[in-house]
Amino acid sequence: MVKVLRWGVLGASNFAWEQMAPAIHMAEGAELAAIATPHADKAVRFQAFCPSLRVHSSYEALLADPGIDAVYIPLPNHLHVEWTKKALRAGKHVLTEKPIAMSAAEIDDLIALRDSTGLMAAEAFMIVQHPQFQRARQLVQDGAIGRVEHVDVAFTYDNREDVTNIRNRPETGGGSIPDIGVYAFGSARFVTGAEPELDSLQSRIRFENGVDVYAQVTGRFTGPTGPFTYSSITSMRLFPRQEVVFQGETGLIRLTAPFNANIFGEARVELHRPGLSVTVERFPDARQYKLQVEAFGRSALTGAPYAWPLEQAKASQTMIDRVFAVAQPI
Numbered sequence: 001m002v003k004v005l006r007w008g009v010l011g012a013s014n015f016a017w018e019q020m021a022p023a024i025h026m027a028e029g030a031e032l033a034a035i036a037t038p039h040a041d042k043a044v045r046f047q048a049f050c051p052s053l054r055v056h057s058s059y060e061a062l063l064a065d066p067g068i069d070a071v072y073i074p075l076p077n078h079l080h081v082e083w084t085k086k087a088l089r090a091g092k093h094v095l096t097e098k099p100i101a102m103s104a105a106e107i108d109d110l111i112a113l114r115d116s117t118g119l120m121a122a123e124a125f126m127i128v129q130h131p132q133f134q135r136a137r138q139l140v141q142d143g144a145i146g147r148v149e150h151v152d153v154a155f156t157y158d159n160r161e162d163v164t165n166i167r168n169r170p171e172t173g174g175g176s177i178p179d180i181g182v183y184a185f186g187s188a189r190f191v192t193g194a195e196p197e198l199d200s201l202q203s204r205i206r207f208e209n210g211v212d213v214y215a216q217v218t219g220r221f222t223g224p225t226g227p228f229t230y231s232s233i234t235s236m237r238l239f240p241r242q243e244v245v246f247q248g249e250t251g252l253i254r255l256t257a258p259f260n261a262n263i264f265g266e267a268r269v270e271l272h273r274p275g276l277s278v279t280v281e282r283f284p285d286a287r288q289y290k291l292q293v294e295a296f297g298r299s300a301l302t303g304a305p306y307a308w309p310l311e312q313a314k315a316s317q318t319m320i321d322r323v324f325a326v327a328q329p330i
Helices: 014-026 042-048 059-063 077-091 104-117 130-142 176-192 288-302 308-327
Strands: 005-010 031-037 054-056 070-073 094-095 121-124 146-157 202-208 210-225 228-234 237-248 252-256 267-271 278-280 327-329
Touching: 005 014, 005 059, 005 288, 014 031, 014 042, 014 070, 014 288, 031 059, 031 288, 042 054, 054 059, 059 077, 070 077, 070 288, 077 094, 077 104, 094 288, 104 121, 104 308, 121 288, 121 308, 130 176, 130 237, 130 252, 130 267, 146 176, 176 210, 176 228, 176 237, 176 308, 202 308, 210 237, 210 308, 228 237, 308 327
Parallel strands: 005 031, 005 070, 031 054, 070 094, 094 121, 146 228, 202 327
Antiparallel strands: 146 237, 202 210, 210 228, 237 252, 252 267, 267 278
């Protein structure tokens, strides 16, 4: 039985170079073995920290490489389903960037292919591996703030000047909701164990050049402790902000830097209780991308449960689909 997953990366994106390739290289039980790019010069910066890295000139060649067990896919959103299917059919485990699909219906095919091949396939929703979110989930589900009454999420940045960015292009599946709405929706679902009441969702969205650049979403969730209200803001045209707040009957939990830990700021869990009591837990050393690779590897090699299976990705995408369906213009 393979004890180490040998990874290949489809594409030489900036994100793969900055985050995921180094994470694979550092992770226990993982070996960064190959990259596929038609532009050999783009592979040089990857080989700077991984000199043994093999370079394939096409994605197909990497999938045909018998020395690869798992594939990481950071391609533009509209290519995720196509290449996830190709990787599974080539006999590779596959970790695909979010959103793994552009509609919930597309994920049904991925689930079926995962099950028929017996391979591991997952969306790269790394925050569920971070101890900040695992601690928040534990606190909420242990009743530390009583019954949850409201959750609000903000995730914004400004990339208006980067007009060629795939997030600003409709043909590549761009927009703030596909890019970061998955975090705004998925974080609430993961921590509370609740699901949105789809008929309750309302959204106001501003579009530019065919992509959403500002979205306000409200609605109700139903979960283990009963219903609660929800609100979120995602934008690619606002000053950067990241925050998640879970407000209960007897307390409040606030997460700082919840989505880009150690980049946007320090990841903290603040527990606010009566009498101005505030308890702060800090997670300065956690590396969520490395933790994601290690968790994926354990699941692929041993069948261990994975915190974000495709069924979870489908549930968040179902919410995304509904948000677009009921959108009113801003």
